[in-house]
Amino acid sequence: MISHISPDALSACTSAESQSSEVAFNKNVADLWNQSPSYNRKALNTGIVHFGPGRFFRAHLARIIHEHLSNQCQDLRWGICGVSLKSRSAIATLQSQNFLYTSTDRYSGDEIHESARVIGSINQIVDGITEQDYVLALMTSPSLHLVTLTVTQAGYCLDQNFNLDLSHESIVHDLNHPDRPTTAIGFIVEALRRRRERDIAPFTTLSCDNLPRNGTILQRAVLTYADQIDPAFADYLINQAAFPNTVVDRIVPQKHESDDQHPYRLLQVRDRAPIVTEPFWQFVVEDKFTSDRPLWEETGVTMTDDITPFLYMKSRFLNAVHSFIACLAVRAGVEYVHQCLKSPEFYSFIRLLMEDIAAATPVPDYMCEQYIEQVLRRLSNEALPDLIARISAETARKLGKYILPILQDAHAQKLNLEHLMLPIAAWMLALQDGISETGTAFHANDKADVIIMAQAGAALSQILGLEKCECTDTLDRYCDRALREIRTRGLSATLRYYSEEPI
Template sequence: MPTKLTAQNLHRLPKNVAVPRYDRSQLSGGILHFGVGNFHRAHQAVYLDDLFNLGSGYDWAIVGAGVLDADAAAREKFERQDWLTTVVEQDATRMSARVTGAMVDYLKPGDAATIIARLADPAIRIVSLTITEGGYFIDPATGAFNATHPAIVADGARPDAPKTVFGLIVAGLKLRRASGVQPFTVMSCDNIPHNGVVTRNAVVGLAKLSDPTLAGWIRNEIAFPNGMVDRITPATGERERRIAADQFGVEDEWPVFCETFRQWVLEDNFPAGRPALEKVGVQFVPDVTPYEHMKIRILNGGHAVIAYPAGLMDIEFVHEAMAHPLVLGFLRKVEREEIIPVLPPVPDTSLEDYYALIEERFANPKIGDTVRRLCLDGSNRQPKFIVPSITDRLARGEGVSGLALESALWCRYCYGVSDSGREIAPNDPGWDRLQVVSHAARSEPSAWLSMDDVYGAVGEAPAFRASFAEWLRHLWTDGTEATLRRYLGS
């Protein structure tokens, strides 16, 4: 019989489950975090849990917050578990479980007044975010903040009753400024190029709608360090809850499963102070750009490369896709011939060794990551993970055949039917639009590349357009497997 996860039951958990070695009553909130999802709990919260286990940084515990309807249900689960989470790490040969206790509170979603008051608390010195790539109100093609989005317009009109994360941050900073309290640092933990710059543009852009003077103060006085985060963390389902209960004896309503690998590279720009995360493996650097390009293009771009052919061939899990010789061959050829050659060097890092590690991580059979998760939200991910490599290659006058095929595979996937005739359920916030354009592209491929918010100027490049059209024609005429064989020359 599994043991219900609560603070009172920690000592009753099986010996093969690690539990916090620190007294949680000694923790106090120093970080307010928006977006308490799986990745945050497998990454930032784990690093802090490691730090607390060293007996350090007790005033940097996490206070959770959220603005989505789903956040309210998540909060109820965490409250029943005293804010504890079971983290299960898996690789091909072993599996281990630990309970993390770095979160000490979770503010009620929708209670703007309470969240703003906590943001104004001098004890909160960092506000961090994992709100997904699509949560930053940016034009995917240009990276510019979209001040015309209805949610932003609403917060700009009613700055004292905000509903977005950025509206709450602006209100919290405004109150701190009025009270003479040192401002907090805003730290994005999302997979976005220059995530600190993107976050600053969103906060400043929203503030400008109601208070230009406040916007100028935020631009000049608030730190938004860029960071690169990395850990493969699939969604939690009944499979994961069952493993936690059956193999580790923990009844956790929302355990998080992840690979053993993790990485965090941060620019050291925290005027209000920060936890000593260098003690637990976080790398602080003057400029995170080369690390960020490496990860986003090789790992996240690699995910996109394998996702759509696998989805069209009805492959369910990522490790199964990696076991398919055509999918693996496609990944290797695109990475080594088109993505890696246009990446700038990374300090003390071999890009080929990094890619070899990516292959190993993708092939992890224990992680249970799904192809459908990788296919999700292409309209936000393609401009960040794939289009920049195309842009760089075209600027050098170099070929883009493999990246054009990846784009054609995404287009074909959004048609909504796999090669076998199986329906593909909606898998993008803009799925209806993507389906319409994909259907049009079947006879007129340029329709797909005319989505300026995705491709921008790249969609007008003759070499890319020609290659894309050819590959899309082969996908419709011959199917995914035969098209991959053609690309690989076999």
């Protein structure tokens, strides 16, 4: 089910790709699976119910479970039933393919890599709104051990403080009709209630969403909801149910019109729902389960008693660095992330910047160094171009969420803030001028008050709404210096200067 392409063959494959629209597809995904199955799907039991069977889930968790099933062909307890509460598009697209699809990994940078395989871990995807009884019956089955979620922050019905919003229209409906839920929280609580009623141990509920301490947030929402129904039941869940925290990571771009060409080129197969992603993935899980779980460590899943260092690394070396690069790029007039890292002055500066982040981060040096190298390689991937316009959206919010904690820790440790502050100054200048140094327009996707304050020359602390203190005075002082340097030298020369290279 796997096909690799070498650099020497790439040009020939590219030629084939251009002609693929003229060639009739001679088989579909189900045909290819049946020719060489990785495991017996007909014998696959449903051990996982997953809410939110979108593209990230299919590139991440479904792929991990597929690899586990392929490695442990006799352990067929972990088939997945996807549950969609919003869109029927995944159901309509995948049903005709027996819920099979292709996953293609692509990387182009210091080397070229492409591989594709057919993923078979999804038994079915159902509409949770019209199939409530069926979903609840699955979730109440003793053979069901895991309920997983990728429903985004909105799917948890939270308020601005990451607590369950009891006034949310859908939550109000579910509390009034607990046996006819419409939200993931409602389904989870009702299924757990029924399991307790039937003396069946709770399943483990695993959030795979990109939220800080996602399991803790999910547990708090579930307990808040359960307490509204029966406080004694909420107490039972505190002691008996498990909500491990996780860190999930994989770059999965939005669907592109050329995606279907990759499985044709590599597998000679027609796929209506292809996934194209990067080779890298990460799944870190707290080892806190109520019952059985897949032995997925062999596929690369990291089980841990302490997820804290992994949260630090992803937040600071991926999320924050993404925003740092975007801040520089909007001033420089660069369109894609990988283009930034192809520039020597950009690359050298970002490397030094990440070393400064590591110095301010309470994680062992060897873990930071390994993660830094991974991130630089991933962000250099020309095969999955990532738009700066996407990453630069809501920069002020991201500064507060990802970058301000780094600045505060660095200030507390009396570290030099020059590298950390320069990208922020570049973003502020782009906001002030409305154009990049190349003359291209910069249309900021930030709150209006942020843009107005920046254009009026407000200090960084004012733009971020920070209370005045010694730390904010220091940040503003470093920022003012960086603003003057960029205005005087230009961004490229300032990057070289800050990287201690000749101007």
